[in-house]
Amino acid sequence: xxxxxxxxxxxxxxxxxxxxxxxxxxxxxxxxxxxxxxxxxxxxxxxxxxxxxxxxxxxxxxxxxxxxxxxxxxxxxxxxxxxxxxxxxxxxxxxxxxxxxxxxxxxxxxxxxxxxxxxxxxxxxxxxxxxxxxxxxxxxxxxxxxxxxxxxxxxxxxxxxxxxxxxxxxxxxxxxxxxxxxxxxxxxxxxxxxxxxxxxxxxxxxxxxxxxxxxxxxxxxxxxxxxxxxxxxxxxxxxxxxxxxxxxxxxxxxxxxxxxxxxxxxxxxxxxxxxxxxxxxxxxxxxxxxxxxxx
Amino acid sequence: xxxxxxxxxxxxxxxxxxxxxxxxxxxxxxxxxxxxxxxxxxxxxxxxxxxxxxxxxxxxxxxxxxxxxxxxxxxxxxxxxxxxxxxxxxxxxxxxxxxxxxxxxxxxxxxxxxxxxxxxxxxxxxxxxxxxxxxxxxxxxxxxxxxxxxxxxxxxxxxxxxxxxxxxxxxxxxxxxxxxxxxxxxxxxxxxxxxxxxxxxxxxxxxxxxxxxxxxxxxxxxxxxxxxxxxxxxxxxxxxxxxxxxxxxxxxxxxxxxxxxxxxxxxxxxxxxxxxxxxxxxxxxxxxxxxxxxx
Numbered sequence: 001x002x003x004x005x006x007x008x009x010x011x012x013x014x015x016x017x018x019x020x021x022x023x024x025x026x027x028x029x030x031x032x033x034x035x036x037x038x039x040x041x042x043x044x045x046x047x048x049x050x051x052x053x054x055x056x057x058x059x060x061x062x063x064x065x066x067x068x069x070x071x072x073x074x075x076x077x078x079x080x081x082x083x084x085x086x087x088x089x090x091x092x093x094x095x096x097x098x099x100x101x102x103x104x105x106x107x108x109x110x111x112x113x114x115x116x117x118x119x120x121x122x123x124x125x126x127x128x129x130x131x132x133x134x135x136x137x138x139x140x141x142x143x144x145x146x147x148x149x150x151x152x153x154x155x156x157x158x159x160x161x162x163x164x165x166x167x168x169x170x171x172x173x174x175x176x177x178x179x180x181x182x183x184x185x186x187x188x189x190x191x192x193x194x195x196x197x198x199x200x201x202x203x204x205x206x207x208x209x210x211x212x213x214x215x216x217x218x219x220x221x222x223x224x225x226x227x228x229x230x231x232x233x234x235x236x237x238x239x240x241x242x243x244x245x246x247x248x249x250x251x252x253x254x255x256x257x258x259x260x261x262x263x264x265x266x267x268x269x270x271x272x273x274x275x276x277x278x279x280x281x282x283x284x285x286x287x288x289x290x291x292x293x294x295x
Numbered sequence: 296x297x298x299x300x301x302x303x304x305x306x307x308x309x310x311x312x313x314x315x316x317x318x319x320x321x322x323x324x325x326x327x328x329x330x331x332x333x334x335x336x337x338x339x340x341x342x343x344x345x346x347x348x349x350x351x352x353x354x355x356x357x358x359x360x361x362x363x364x365x366x367x368x369x370x371x372x373x374x375x376x377x378x379x380x381x382x383x384x385x386x387x388x389x390x391x392x393x394x395x396x397x398x399x400x401x402x403x404x405x406x407x408x409x410x411x412x413x414x415x416x417x418x419x420x421x422x423x424x425x426x427x428x429x430x431x432x433x434x435x436x437x438x439x440x441x442x443x444x445x446x447x448x449x450x451x452x453x454x455x456x457x458x459x460x461x462x463x464x465x466x467x468x469x470x471x472x473x474x475x476x477x478x479x480x481x482x483x484x485x486x487x488x489x490x491x492x493x494x495x496x497x498x499x500x501x502x503x504x505x506x507x508x509x510x511x512x513x514x515x516x517x518x519x520x521x522x523x524x525x526x527x528x529x530x531x532x533x534x535x536x537x538x539x540x541x542x543x544x545x546x547x548x549x550x551x552x553x554x555x556x557x558x559x560x561x562x563x564x565x566x567x568x569x570x571x572x573x574x575x576x577x578x579x580x581x582x583x584x585x586x587x588x589x590x
Binding site: 071073080081129141143145150151152153154155156157158159160162163164165166167169174175176219222225226227228229230231232233234235259260261262264265268 | 366368375376424436438440445446447448449450451452453454455457458459460461462464469470471514517520521522523524525526527528529530554555556557559560563
């Protein structure tokens, strides 16, 4: 049996899994990322968690795959920018990890890895073309076009969360205004509340919470309609913490999509929940390792 | 020498050209489209103009290519919808023309044809990947990804003009609100004026006209930034009547793109004027015929 290490690094947690070539997660460890976020600190912690997760099987791994929430350039072998890790700048991830583990390293942004995972073992197995949307504190996008991850000319495709949908809209951490992710991700939740608390309130019948999710759904649908109009892609897979509130926003999203696209197109659009949930990116990392794919 | 007929059907004019396999326009005829716009009327007029344009060489043509401003489905062989020709519904263009001319027929929406033309013989010859933007009464889009026209799952890709950039924005003929083309095409020009009159006023130093083009440029840049963020495409070719006002809007557009995309991406973005101008779609039609490409 072949093995791979998958790494999903988020804003608060570092998740590491040992997977086999059938896509089974054999072992998994979650570790909290501390406030110090230099590349040195990160890679020291990561090496320890990988050791702990893989144990003796570390000798048997084919490689390491990483999904990172930032601007990755697999072509040049560096991560340009990681919003949650402000000290990072053009970090040569592959080179650093290869030095410690002597195996091939594949990395890409977490939404691209999630797209690969869903396409390999998830709900998108049957979709040759789809867009993966990860609704977390922002919105990540991964485009699979005719069974191939589409990275754009330089690797920057899929930054869908920064599509502007309101000219003078809410300010965004990117320096812009009116970015989609400020309206249709956990970043849209008002301070003092969480996506989970608002979901529970909506379930209990709270009017304001229901209104919040309806508006959330409208914005979500507006952005998905834009993506469909631009790319002609008809299949969308949604993942991320916010997607738990699915029943509260999905009808509003579908209505908005129908309004924003030609009838011939809108009839074809399919929104599906991720079936791998939090593990999509880990699966994608393993896929990248086993297929030698991902730069 | 091989020949092809190219047809560019717009909202007011029907343009037909005879082209040879080097991309040279050997003959060209322009005809006004009358108020009656049934498919019967259209195809009768088109047959006459094709006859007139090709003359004796009609016997030598390899095929006919058409660029049409609407929702084309080359896969199913029909045009679903043509906004300027409201009577058209699922018209089997290829079948109709093949009956009269006994040659292969290739059709697609005009922006896709323009993209093929620019890629074959225009300024995008050297771009494996780019987005064609036709700024007419609306905004058409044609995506060339790695030297291939990307049509989406069903042929509906490139409807970039209906990307919503203002939630409660200007009403659009599509039934939606805040569509990009209501802000960054000739459709943004206030009633009583034209893109040309506003260009001349701006050239003469008129403040209001200069303000109009600055705002136009900002909206144009906002949409192009969105396209770059989503698709990772860095090369954009602009054509259409409005692109004549280029010097009055281009700086504002570039500034907005720089604001709306990550620095690594925005540095790479290149906006170029079409070099084939009004003939891009005709060239694309000929390319489709000679390459047997386009459905």
